[in-house]
Amino acid sequence: MSTRIAPLSGFPEWLPAERVVEQAFLDIIRETFELHGFVSVETRAVEPVSRLLGKGGDADKEIYGVHRLAGDAESGADPDGEAEQSDPDKALGLHFDLTVPFARYVLENAGKLTFPFRRYQIQKVWRGERPQEGRFREFTQCDIDIVDAGSLAAHYEAEMPLVIADVFSKLPIGDYRIQVNNRKIPEGFYLGLGLTDVVGTLRIVDKLDKIGPEGVTELLASAGATDEQIGQCLALAEISSTDTTFADRVRALGVSHPTLDEGLAELTAVMEAAMAQRPGVLVADLRVARGLDYYTGTVYETQLVGHESYGSVCSGGRYDALASDGRTTYPGVGISIGLSRLLARLVSTGAVRASRPTPTCVVVALGVEEDRARATAVAAELRGRGIATEIAPSAAKFGKQIRFADRRGIPFVWFLGAEGASDSVKDIRSGEQVDAESATWTPPAEDLRPVLERVED
Amino acid sequence: MSTRIAPLSGFPEWLPAERVVEQAFLDIIRETFELHGFVSVETRAVEPVSRLLGKGGDADKEIYGVHRLAGDAESGADPDGEAEQSDPDKALGLHFDLTVPFARYVLENAGKLTFPFRRYQIQKVWRGERPQEGRFREFTQCDIDIVDAGSLAAHYEAEMPLVIADVFSKLPIGDYRIQVNNRKIPEGFYLGLGLTDVVGTLRIVDKLDKIGPEGVTELLASAGATDEQIGQCLALAEISSTDTTFADRVRALGVSHPTLDEGLAELTAVMEAAMAQRPGVLVADLRVARGLDYYTGTVYETQLVGHESYGSVCSGGRYDALASDGRTTYPGVGISIGLSRLLARLVSTGAVRASRPTPTCVVVALGVEEDRARATAVAAELRGRGIATEIAPSAAKFGKQIRFADRRGIPFVWFLGAEGASDSVKDIRSGEQVDAESATWTPPAEDLRPVLERVED
Numbered sequence: 001m002s003t004r005i006a007p008l009s010g011f012p013e014w015l016p017a018e019r020v021v022e023q024a025f026l027d028i029i030r031e032t033f034e035l036h037g038f039v040s041v042e043t044r045a046v047e048p049v050s051r052l053l054g055k056g057g058d059a060d061k062e063i064y065g066v067h068r069l070a071g072d073a074e075s076g077a078d079p080d081g082e083a084e085q086s087d088p089d090k091a092l093g094l095h096f097d098l099t100v101p102f103a104r105y106v107l108e109n110a111g112k113l114t115f116p117f118r119r120y121q122i123q124k125v126w127r128g129e130r131p132q133e134g135r136f137r138e139f140t141q142c143d144i145d146i147v148d149a150g151s152l153a154a155h156y157e158a159e160m161p162l163v164i165a166d167v168f169s170k171l172p173i174g175d176y177r178i179q180v181n182n183r184k185i186p187e188g189f190y191l192g193l194g195l196t197d198v199v200g201t202l203r204i205v206d207k208l209d210k211i212g213p214e215g216v217t218e219l220l221a222s223a224g225a226t227d228e229q230i231g232q233c234l235a236l237a238e239i240s241s242t243d244t245t246f247a248d249r250v251r252a253l254g255v256s257h258p259t260l261d262e263g264l265a266e267l268t269a270v271m272e273a274a275m276a277q278r279p280g281v282l283v284a285d286l287r288v289a290r291g292l293d294y295y296t297g298t299v300y301e302t303q304l305v306g307h308e309s310y311g312s313v314c315s316g317g318r319y320d321a322l323a324s325d326g327r328t329t330y331p332g333v334g335i336s337i338g339l340s341r342l343l344a345r346l347v348s349t350g351a352v353r354a355s356r357p358t359p360t361c362v363v364v365a366l367g368v369e370e371d372r373a374r375a376t377a378v379a380a381e382l383r384g385r386g387i388a389t390e391i392a393p394s395a396a397k398f399g400k401q402i403r404f405a406d407r408r409g410i411p412f413v414w415f416l417g418a419e420g421a422s423d424s425v426k427d428i429r430s431g432e433q434v435d436a437e438s439a440t441w442t443p444p445a446e447d448l449r450p451v452l453e454r455v456e457d
Numbered sequence: 458m459s460t461r462i463a464p465l466s467g468f469p470e471w472l473p474a475e476r477v478v479e480q481a482f483l484d485i486i487r488e489t490f491e492l493h494g495f496v497s498v499e500t501r502a503v504e505p506v507s508r509l510l511g512k513g514g515d516a517d518k519e520i521y522g523v524h525r526l527a528g529d530a531e532s533g534a535d536p537d538g539e540a541e542q543s544d545p546d547k548a549l550g551l552h553f554d555l556t557v558p559f560a561r562y563v564l565e566n567a568g569k570l571t572f573p574f575r576r577y578q579i580q581k582v583w584r585g586e587r588p589q590e591g592r593f594r595e596f597t598q599c600d601i602d603i604v605d606a607g608s609l610a611a612h613y614e615a616e617m618p619l620v621i622a623d624v625f626s627k628l629p630i631g632d633y634r635i636q637v638n639n640r641k642i643p644e645g646f647y648l649g650l651g652l653t654d655v656v657g658t659l660r661i662v663d664k665l666d667k668i669g670p671e672g673v674t675e676l677l678a679s680a681g682a683t684d685e686q687i688g689q690c691l692a693l694a695e696i697s698s699t700d701t702t703f704a705d706r707v708r709a710l711g712v713s714h715p716t717l718d719e720g721l722a723e724l725t726a727v728m729e730a731a732m733a734q735r736p737g738v739l740v741a742d743l744r745v746a747r748g749l750d751y752y753t754g755t756v757y758e759t760q761l762v763g764h765e766s767y768g769s770v771c772s773g774g775r776y777d778a779l780a781s782d783g784r785t786t787y788p789g790v791g792i793s794i795g796l797s798r799l800l801a802r803l804v805s806t807g808a809v810r811a812s813r814p815t816p817t818c819v820v821v822a823l824g825v826e827e828d829r830a831r832a833t834a835v836a837a838e839l840r841g842r843g844i845a846t847e848i849a850p851s852a853a854k855f856g857k858q859i860r861f862a863d864r865r866g867i868p869f870v871w872f873l874g875a876e877g878a879s880d881s882v883k884d885i886r887s888g889e890q891v892d893a894e895s896a897t898w899t900p901p902a903e904d905l906r907p908v909l910e911r912v913e914d
Contacts (some may be wrong), residue, residue: 005782009551010856012500013562015569016576019497032817033842037847040476042903044595045470045502045581049526061527067507068585069550070518092465093526105470108462112472114864119473122497126500128525138501153850155829166840176841276830277837308825359491380734383492383623390494393573394609407571 010129010137012340017357018347022140024354025339026122029142032167033120035167038144039207041119043101045126050088051104052096062127065096093128098143099294099316099334103323106330115330116148116156122339134310134341136232143316145334147323152331154266157298157318158273161337164302164314165281172454173342175305177239178314179285180274182267182298185250186289189258190238193229201225204330206235206289241286243275244268250286261298270298296320300335304345313342354450357410359452361443364414365401366392371416378414378423381438388449389414402428412445414438435456467586468595468796470482475804481811481909482628482796483579486599489624490577495601497701498576500558502583506547508561517585529868553581556751556773556791561782563604564789572787573605573613579796591798600773602791603740604780609788611723614755614775615730617792621759622738627791630799631810633773635693636697636742639724641757642760643746645717646693657839660681662694663746696802697742700732701725702764707743709790716845720754727755753777757792760803770799776826812909813866816845818900819882821871822858823849828873835871835880838895859885866905871895888914 007013014022029379030040052063056288095101098121106113131137144163146156147314161178168176186205187198193199204219211219213234220230232253239249247264267284274282290299299317306312315333323330346352362382364375372391379389405413405428414436417423425441426433464470471479487497509520520572526816538787550559555578563574579599588594601620603613618635627632643662644655661676668676672689677687689710696706704721724741731739747756756774773792780787803809819839821832831846836846847867849858862885864872870894883890884900 005561007565008501008503008505011503013500014498015566016496016498017500023497032560034845035845037815037817037820037845039473039815040480041473042467042476043581045472046468046595061525063526064523065526066519066521066523066551069520069522070585094523108464109472118847126502129526138503148850277833344687344848358494360494360496360498363494376734386492388492390575395604399633403837 006209010131010135012136012138013343015357017354018343020354020359021347021352021449021452022075022339022343026142028170029167029339030120030165030169031051031335033142033144033214036144036163037117038118038120038164041102041105041121042123043098043105045094045124046092046096047101047104048089049091049093052093052100053194055256060128061189062095064128066092066094070429075368075387088264095168096127097125098123098141098336099145099319099322100333100419102143102145103147103330103332106323106332107302107325110149110325110328110330111207116146116152116226118144118146119302120144128454134344136340136344136345139338140338140341142335142337143334145332147330147332149328152318152320154332155273156270156333157266158270160316160333161270161282161300162244163276163279164335164337165278167337173304173346174351174454176313177283177303177305179288179303180267180270180298181261181284181286181288183289183295183317184259184297185267185286185319186236186390188257188263190233190254192255192257192260193232194227195225195233201233202229202289205233205287208234208237208287223283232244237287240283240287241271242280242283244271244284246271246284246286249381266297277429290315294319298333304342307345307406310345311341311432313338313345325417350455353453353455355446355453356411356450358410359449360390360410362389362412362414363401363405363408363410364389364391364416365398366395367397367443369395371395374416377439378416382414383440385442387443401424460876461489467588467592469593469595469801474811475800477811477814477840477907478804478809478909479796479800481907482800484625486624486794486796487579489627490601490620493575493620493623494751495575495577495603498559498562498578499580500552500555500562500578502550502551502581503547504558504561505550506548506550508558509550510545513854518554519586521583521585521599522786522821523549523551530755550682554569554582555598555773555793556581556602556776556779556789559602559791560762560776560787562605562859563780563789564782567782567785567787573603573609575584575601575603577601577870588673589800591832591849593797593801595798596795597796599796601793602789602792604787604789608786609775609777611726611791612730614723617790618739619731619734619759619772621757621794622735622790624794629909630761630800630803630807633770634740634760634762636758636760637724637727637743637755638743638745639720639744640752640774641716642718642724642743642753643693645714645720646707646712647690647709647710649714649717650689652682652690654680656728658690661745662690664742665694665744684706694744697740697744698728699737699740701728701741703728703743714837723754735859747772747774751776751779755790763778767802768798770795795881807912810910810912812903812910813868813907815865815867816906817843817865817867818864818904818906819869819871820862820867821848821873822855823852824854825853828852831873835873835895839871839898841843842899844900855864859883869900877908 027267125127126138190201198358208216217230271284271313295317301312302314314337320331320332364378384387413426415424422435423437424433439442502612527612581597583595647655647658665673696703699901728741745758752774754775758769771794775790777788801852832848839846870883872881879892
């Protein structure tokens with residue numbers, strides 16, 4: 001085997017201590033999704049390339065294709081006839097999000113699901129884009145979506161970010177802000193202004209954070225917009241509020257269009273529900289657009305306060321036409337926590353850590369190898385009562401046993417008693433050692449499993 | 458979007474009810490691994506093809522390559538210079554097991570890990586082989602491994618299957634049998650017989666279950682073995698015992714070689730530990746070989762009793778040379794539950810099911826849409842006390858609310874009281890309806906979450 005091992009750029013892997021943090025996040029996310037009645041779905045990693053293309057905006061060129069290395073010689077004998085790479089209906093690619101595969105899953109299984117269908121999905125996705133801070137080629141997404149057959153009630157658009165707010169209230173991520181917009185607002189506004197290339201205009205205005213008002217002005221002008229139209233587009237993008245006052249400010253700009261009215265009404269309803277349940281968490285921000293092409297109404301993005309330039313850590317929106325079998329359409333709304341992105345920032349800045357890098361609570365020390373059977377019995381009894389326990393790898397002196405635990409962050413060392421004497425257990429942090437029986441001893445609740453700790457700056 | 462949606466052969470996906478079973482299995486597996494002090498590791502899905510090739514026996518031609526669809530035009534601008542498909546050091550492939558990536562992870566992070574290093578890893582793997590019953594192209598493996606730097610204590614070879622036995626004792630999988638062998642036994646035996654092509658002989662004898670003694674005889678004969686050598690090979694493969702008597706039966710065949718003695722001593726030690734801790738669970742079975750090339754000592758396979766022809770659902774072994782950086786070698790031993798394979802059999806035969814196909818315990822009924830805010834408050838209170846709750850999608854009459862819950866397997870429907878009256882909750886299975894307050898009402902413990910049920914034949 002080659003001796004040179006280098007990490008692959010864009011394919012992050014955690015060390016055990018970081019993975020413990022990720023697992024704690026995953027557990028809280030999953031538990032909260034389930035408390036809100038979402039059922040778990042996992043989809044295969046691959047989709048036909050034809051199903052991936054044209055759904056992801058700029059993502060098309062980021063798709064990873066998948067093919068058997070054995071190549072065509074073998075596949076001639078393959079009755080499933082997969083993977084002529086040149087045929088996008090047969091060629092396979094790794095999914096770049098979880099919404100497109102979920103839409104396909106709904107269509108494939110519509111007869112076996114009950115609607116409205118609430119599902120969560122926590123999986124890796126792949127995008128062949130250029131790696132940079134917080135942007136990976138392989139990363140974990142945590143999605144919730146609700147889809148219905150025919151039509152989807154508007155109240156779900158308010159529910160999505162409130163489920164996320166419930167999740168985030170349990171995670172040590174600091175202050176955050178969920179920004180919400182409705183695509184019908186810029187669409188109606190641009191149409192009302194006489195700008196008919198809605199998608200083109202949206203894409204330019206979406207670059208506001210990156211290239212500033214001057215850059216946007218320049219691009220809109222070369223696309224043929226007048227100074228007045230440009231001024232109005234920028235004025236719209238400047239509007240935000242944590243209540244429903246955004247609507248009056250939009251109307252004050254004097255543009256009118258039925259689609260604009262629809263968008264304002266829908267966004268107002270979302271903000272009203274949010275203000276009733278979690279005031280201050282949602283911000284109506286008319287700059288938010290989302291890059292993916294399939295959104296048709298409400299859209300969400302989420303910023304960590306103080307890390308705004310890092311980009312969104314939780315995004316989504318409503319899509320009305322993603323899943324359709326020609327007879328029935330399944331409109332949906334969803335939101336996705338970019339877990340790898342979120343964790344990369346929290347872990348790299350040292351803001352969050354785990355109380356220890358291992359599940360092990362107790363290591364049973366071995367003075368002599370002959371005691372291994374006794375140690376195994378003690379360990380089995382502790383495990384049976386839910387206490388994670390391992391046994392020293394080899395017999396060793398007292399000091400070496402303590403160092404073994406200390407190097408791994410294991411809080412307790414168990415010592416087998418000499419004949420007739422009681423066992424004892426030592427908290428290696430305090431040095432306190434007490435007599436103990438494996439049938440009854442219990443660690444303090446906060447030591448039973450590793451827990452998350454927020455490190456304040 | 459195309460209207461024709463067909464499943465992809467070999468890429469199974471679960472419906473929600475089946476996924477609930479899978480999650481329950483995953484939870485028990487993970488919890489038990491952690492109780493035994495294994496830390497979680499996840500590795501990226503891709504490895505350089507050069508690292509995958511030559512490790513998997515027949516698996517080489519089953520590797521899935523991965524490449525950016527955008528192709529070389531883009532990658533010229535890519536500073537990471539990935540994926541010239543023709544260069545196996547740069548080309549990427551999906552991992553086909555979790556042992557090869559873990560060995561690479563150990564080498565890459567050796568300076569940051571503590572040894573012996575106990576890790577578990579639960580992830581999907583991909584093999585482009587021909588799909589058939591219980592054999593998939595994408596499937597989930599649940600691995601534990603212990604690796605050490607320089608040398609690895611033999612007691613870990615006994616520990617691995619006993620951890621699995623602890624897992625299986627908590628899963629409703631029926632009777633099973635973990636078969637264990639040591640590759641040094643056939644190796645030493647063949648050498649003692651004068652058969653120098655050990656690997657070739659092993660591969661032929663490994664087909665015994667498939668082609669029978671006549672087939673093996675024929676193949677060994679055409680490889681040049683004498684009738685006596687063939688008879689001895691078959692006699693060795695016939696030996697099995699649930700205790701340590703296998704060793705005497707091997708010695709009675711009259712073949713001797715130092716490697717054979719080593720293997721017999723190691724397998725005897727494994728069986729002695731198993732007999733002390735879980736008598737009857739392990740079987741020394743000298744027919745077991747394992748296809749993968751990297752095993753060097755103890756090997757494991759596991760059969761579901763009554764489903765022997767289905768093949769192994771949990772396999773592994775000791776590998777001494779998989780991870781080496783030229784200076785240090787990291788020998789390891791591991792075992793892997795083939796979860797997809799195991800579940801496919803249990804679910805398809807109807808042997809295991811979940812008590813319900815959703816996490817939701819309570820649905821809050823809505824008589825009129827104006828009550829949604831009140832319903833949301835009730836749901837929030839129940840969720841805050843760990844009771845998974847959803848709210849009716851729309852206002853509807855009593856009967857429709859009951860049917861909504863019934864179709865989803867949700868056991869309880871919550872009714873908001875009219876002004877001044879108490880709320881009430883109905884168990885739709887028994888029909889019993891009682892007054893209830895969201896701050897105090899608790900469902901029976903067995904209804905809180907979906908649980909596994911074993912269905913006896």
